[in-house]
Amino acid sequence: MAEADAEDAARPWPPPAGAYAEERGLFQLLQNMLEELLIHKPDDPIEFMINHLKQNNDDVMLYAPDTVLIERSGGKRLDPLTQEVFHTTFDWPSDPLVQQRLVKPEGLSEQEVSKKLLEYHRNFPEIFHIYQKVLKSINADQPSVDVLSQALAFVQTRHRSAAPFTPRVLFFGPPGSGKSLQAALIAQKYDVVNICCGQLLKEAVADNTKLGELVKPYIDSGCPVPDNLVLRLLTERLSALDCLTNGWVLSGFPRDVGQGEQLQKAQINPNRVFFFNLPHESIMERLSQRRTDPVTGERYHTTFRPAPTPEIQARLRQNPKDEEENIEKRLNIYYSNVKALEDFYQDAFYVNADQDPYVIFEFIESCIIKPLPCKTIRSV
The missing domain is CATH 3.40.50.300 (P-loop containing nucleotide triphosphate hydrolases)
Structure with a gap:
């Protein structure tokens, strides 16, 4: 019986309860109450704490x-x-x-x-x-x-x-802004679960899950997966034990305010939100010059990471989504929704993504480990 009680105590709180406790400072309140009791050692702890809570300490x-x-x-x-x-x-x-x-x-x-x-x-x-x-x-x-x-x-x-504190981190940014790299760095250092919405959909299809079977026709045809299917998949993944225990970093969803409201209704509430900003010319330079080796799967960049030999250079291929016309389409979709998303997530951090990746990482890291100040817009 005692072992069962210990296991129950060790289980993470469900998302709604954890979010409620963090938003209202319940963890800090309990910590403060315990400190006061140990300092004063009152004969009547209940009466002491009632009086203590009435005061500004x-x-x-x-x-x-x-x-x-x-x-x-x-x-x-x-x-x-x-x-x-x-x-x-x-x-x-x-x-x-x-x-x-x-x-x-x-x-x-x-x-x-x-x-x-x-x-x-x-x-x-x-x-x-x-x-x-x-x-x-x-x-x-x-x-x-x-x-x-x-x-x-x-x-x-x-x-x-x-x-x-359990990190629940949300990344927004245009294609090529480095969200995937930063998510990987955060996940590696803090052992949080790195969830890319697009990759999650592909994994569901590859694993032949029930949701994956519903998603597969949309993936195969290149059509957008309906929001209700994406949300079911995300809710299932973010409710898994590793996400509840260690936290998560999510990119690729929501793409608009409607999806953000659906996340909110599903009690999936991030406690750190980041918007990555990158100039148009930098985006085009990063994406349009990407190439893939069809033999090894290795990725190269004609400026930043060119192929090591002429033989490899000759067989490199460009992903159709990295053609300039398709990049512009993706950017138009992102920019048509980002202002509304910024208004929806008002307590957000803004990241200059046009700098060294490890400078960006240090800024994101500092925003995750420190508590939020009063509601103002912060940037680097």
Whole structure:
């Protein structure tokens, strides 16, 4: 019985439950609750956690030297006419008439401020004990605008967590933008499942599965496979144990917003989306010069990877889809849908695909392993 319970605990959560937990920060919440219990060791953990959840525990502490605090307090001057406050050091008014009517506001004297600071330092250990999760300390001895900027930047950023994370990565890009290479690199390094929609369809046909039999006539005739068949195949594959456990990187689907909505209804929700951008001339150069050796199956490129011998060069063939006319057709289909897809996947990263592949990989990798900040568009 205990072994069965252990096996159940080790099983991955189904996609809807995992997505719900990630979107609402449940893993981070559980981690934080456990930390608080271990720190405080309350006699009544339930009551303690109820009170803890009612509080905001992401605290920011401002600090400045005592001399600065005394100077700030003692240098204040008040304009009794406008009630505007100035300071003898920081923002003394230039108008002599305003200077003449300034008075020292009622409040603590320098001696009284010093006394209050001594009292604060005596009580600081007890105060600090209450706020054991001070996540950021900011030096207040700088312009207030800078202090505010640092505080806002901290509280608006989601910070790294030890909570579990299963990558569900979606790649979009025109033909020749390098999606397949980047997917292979990500899959190799992080052991996620690399799924190319086109390849998945071919494998289903080759394996003579029931879905493969339905897909085969479309593959043989070169016609697009209906969305419902593609979606059934994808749902089946992405629900397999290796995808649920390790995560996945998908390219080739969806091709339009309608397909994206179908993925969403099927509870297939990526948590990282990338759009690859590549200039038209670079696409044509990459694709139109590709050649294949019909004897060995080896792929070459007339500029970047030419055939090693004249004999091999003579027998190279071009895939019809790499002819310029067909490349233009594929590009037109992609560009007619990409703007709507960008609007659909608003929290996406944009990749300059016209650079060294390993520079691109490092950027994609950094976006996968770090948490998403506030909703803004990011690019490299």
